[in-house]
Amino acid sequence: MADAPSEGMTVFPVPDLPEITPEDDIAALVSDRVDLRPDDVVCVASTVVSKAEGRVADLEDFPAGPRAREVAARLERATGEEKDPQFAQAVLEESTDLLMEAPFLLTETRFGHVTVNAGIDRSNVPGGDLLLLPRRPDESAARIASGLDAERVVVTDTCGRPFRHGQRGVAVGWAGTPAARDWRGEHDREGRELGVTVQAIVDELAAAANLVAGEGAGGTPVVVVRDFEFGDHDGSDALFRDVEGDFVRQALRGWSFEDD
Template identity: 80%
Template sequence: MKLFAVPDLPEIEPGDDIASLIDERVDLEPSDVVCVASTIVSKAEGRLADLSAFPAGPRAREIAANLEDATGEPKDPRFAQAVLEESVGLLIESPFLLTETRFGHVTVNAGIDRSNVPGHDLLLLPRHPSASAEEIAGGLDADRVIVTDTCGRPFRHGQRGVAIGWAGMPASRDWRGEHDRTGRELGVTVQNVIDELAAASNLLAGEGAGGTPVVVVRGFEFGDHEGSDEHFREIEGDLVRQALREWNDGS
């Protein structure tokens, strides 16, 4: 398996055709997996915003005041309002906002970015990342596309690449029922391949001012396994999210 970044992409503007920009710069093979950073998807879809578009309500002002008390740093209640409007729920309200997005992703601040947003204050995540992946795939010779983002993880320091949308392939491959080298049947192993490919691509995509937001994975083979489109855990089976909700409701 090989990975390479798509070179010389311009600053993305609202309305830009990401698939065409990729196609102009690289010859894709049908089996390639194209990993696209959510930042450029959001920019192409016009998800740029200013804080003035989010006048703070009482709840946002309360949240901002509590965050100020917890962190000792000033917090703009308009940003809290933006997070509330981009979320369906808050799992943690202090000392940071851990949110549930409309499409199932659990992340800090609803994934709202405040860096590399020329001319605006905020960059919101795509509304429907998997639909965005489908649209990009429709303009490429390769039909496997992953929309990636970076976020932190419980029990780990730092951020990693994750998948927030995908098209043309299952999200995971199921090893249950197969056997290990000793002949023991696997009972719980389900491998989230789109997250693993997103993390691999993020090593090339980079961060900060020198990022390359599209990475092509060549030679990945899904193999002869059952596949599943389960990616974000449903609340009924997510014991950690249930515990956080109960803790937040009782705090």
């Protein structure tokens, strides 16, 4: 039996980070706690990025309009649970497209990410009711990277998956690395040319980070991935599908949840 390799990619959390508050310098807090290498990938949970950027809000900041009251009422009929029209208003204001209205709100955020409730968090929000996603996570990642010795930063979130139970880590913003690694035109071990394989690298890094970050009260919001090599491949930043090529989204537009 072969021994386990002594070298390879490692993933470890940044310890002892404080509760993040508005205008905290995430890069400085990380640099004080770990010696980074230039090729490290620093994965930062969107929750702490949002807290540092002041993206905490109160429900009262979102007075419900007619559309929000309509959406909340339909959700109540579909689920049998009371729904807050002000929360529905917040979701609408943080979205550019509402793909599903029932039995939950599936939305496209202003930066292209498709997720439930526009990614708005209602847990662990000191000083407010809601934690909104960063406005421009790519810019957030670049700003954090500029203050680190490491050049690559991924802003992560967790969300569910179609056709599967459970949540996993995904990237919502990134800097210093392409989002995807393109294998098309290369060959497999049998010499056949690969025609469709494009690997969503930033999502895979986010998922690896989420494994060691943990969840709930014991979680840590920043994880370092060390010795990940992108390799000699073409790269792409096309992570979020365009509507024209998103056949699932097109199918949803012709579908309606029947709640009668």
